Amino acid sequence: MLAFILAGGLGTRLSHILKDTPKPMAPIGKKPFLKYIIEALKKQNISNIVLLTGYKSEVIENYFGNGKDFGISISYSREDKPLGTGGAILKAARKYPNEEDFLILNGDTYFDINYSYLESFHKEKKSIFTMALKFKQDLRRYGSVIIDEEYKVKKFIEKGSDHIEGFINGGISIMNKRALSFFKKEGFLSLENDIMEELLSSQRVYGLPFGGKFIDIGIPEDYFLAKRELKKWVGERKIKVAFLDRDGVINEDDGYTYRVEDLRLMNGIIPFLKELKKRKFYFIIITNQAGIGKGYFTENDYKNFQKALINRLKKEGIKILDSFYCPYHTEAIIEKYRRESLLRKPAPGMILMAAEKYPIDLFQSIMIGDRESDRIRLPYLKCYILKGKYSGGDSLKIYSDYKEILGEL
CATH class of the missing domain: 3.40.50.1000 (HAD superfamily/HAD-like)
Incomplete structure (x- = not known):
């Protein structure tokens, strides 16, 4: 399965810390955050990766190149102007018309999940869009996802609701190419704001909860947490x-x-x-x-x-x-x-x-x-x-x- 990693955001909330470094390249120890994501993919035999780049794309390309030095294949889909998450996915997907499904990951989120199981679940449900969900007891930073007993997504709850606990989008999903018909316009598109509500009307959107470590480095506190803990998380023996x-x-x-x-x-x-x-x-x-x-x-x-x-x-x-x-x-x-x-x-x-x-x-x-x-x-x-x-x-x-x-x- 082809993996798209969204790596084109500006990272404004970390700009005073990272200066001219794109957020996915934020240093964690001696390597960039994005490398941890790529290594997790490689570990589970996903080696064909497309980096969807924009801001400071040359920094990412100079580090990863074609992926040969890392034992994988890396290609690029570059934004000449900001396209948003949806626009970036649409542009990249058009380059691969023969692909049935795309694994999509946020370049600023690490979530330890079983990719193979997510794919088999996605295919079993004949889903057009399947999200890996993370359970959170504090939803102040996140919107939440409501699923039924069959894991079908029923609705999205906006950030700031009075829900005490819930599932959030874990930044990893699988999209079937049928979902592209819901991308109704060209240019800037937000997957979350412009596409997801439309996708729900298909009754083919699913969310599957996973355990495992999760970190979104979108704010300074969590970036510093990743700097302290991520290397240890990756090296832990599972029980x-x-x-x-x-x-x-x-x-x-x-x-x-x-x-x-x-x-x-x-x-x-x-x-x-x-x-x-x-x-x-x-x-x-x-x-x-x-x-x-x-x-x-x-x-x-x-x-x-x-x-x-x-x-x-x-x-x-x-x-x-x-x-x-x-x-x-x-x-x-x-x-x-x-x-x-x-x-x-x-x-x-x-x-x-x-x-x-x-x-x-x-x-x-x-x-x-x-x-x-x-x-x-x-x-x-x-x-x-x-x-x-x-x-x-x-x-x-x-x-x-x-x-x-x-x-x-």
């Missing part, structure tokens, strides 16, 4: 995680379990976790705790129970890397907890938070629960549902015990 629901999977579920004196481990859980440990899994607990919002117990009650549980597991030789919980529910009686939330399973917010905090390979990880809401809405995360109080009522497989799950891993 595989067994995400564990808590009540009914690790400990007995008495219904809104929170009292330490009620802590009883599930029969068979310790041998199961020890076998997963042998198979190099780390453990993270992912739990809905609507009892907090409904007033049955407090966050402190939850934390006390959680501490006791983690200590109990530690005595058995099982280390829990981290725990994430969601206190929110639409029927909460405590107002601050009364809302819909992407943290609440089966939404993937807690999983994606974990993948932001730790270098997790979600494609090698698993989720284990005991009810249908533990089937996380990430198509690439394998979910195993144990037979229990709340499982059933779904055509997907239910596992009778831990041993049966181990048999399929």
Whole structure:
């Protein structure tokens, strides 16, 4: 698949720092930011790249040339005058009429995703435009993207809305050539402002959430963050995680379990976790705790129970890397907890938070629960549902015990 990298912006918010350097060439250690993006593509066997340049294009061309020195092929689509993101894509795409799909990346954004899976998802959905989405709990800098349970994009929310959390466009997308029919004029075109709303009318625009590190160097604070952290992110070894629901999977579920004196481990859980440990899994607990919002117990009650549980597991030789919980529910009686939330399973917010905090390979990880809401809405995360109080009522497989799950891993 041919990759377009948008590298023609002026970078006005960084101009006082970068002086005469185009933003994608902002130095990170001893190499430009754009090189990190290109190396990520090469690592996943994407080696045919077109750089869509404009401002100070000669700086980029002098560094990368035809790509031979970097083991890839690089060509250029140059703007003689500013064309905007949409205009730049249109100009470049016209040079490649035989290409069905184009991978499009922002030259000022690094997002650690699986390109191959994004492409297969795009083709499976017969999408004309598919975005890699990033989960954010702070949307002040970003507009957000609303998707349905089939990952179809329903609408875009402008920056500055009162949404507390949501998905943002991660700066990576795949566009089918059919989308070019929505580019209605020549010259300057903004993909975000002039094209995307029109594309939505096709009912063929999708968004797929990914975990992994994300940085947009559009503002000084994030550029300085990239200078501190990006090299470390790229070099981190990925781990595989067994995400564990808590009540009914690790400990007995008495219904809104929170009292330490009620802590009883599930029969068979310790041998199961020890076998997963042998198979190099780390453990993270992912739990809905609507009892907090409904007033049955407090966050402190939850934390006390959680501490006791983690200590109990530690005595058995099982280390829990981290725990994430969601206190929110639409029927909460405590107002601050009364809302819909992407943290609440089966939404993937807690999983994606974990993948932001730790270098997790979600494609090698698993989720284990005991009810249908533990089937996380990430198509690439394998979910195993144990037979229990709340499982059933779904055509997907239910596992009778831990041993049966181990048999399929």
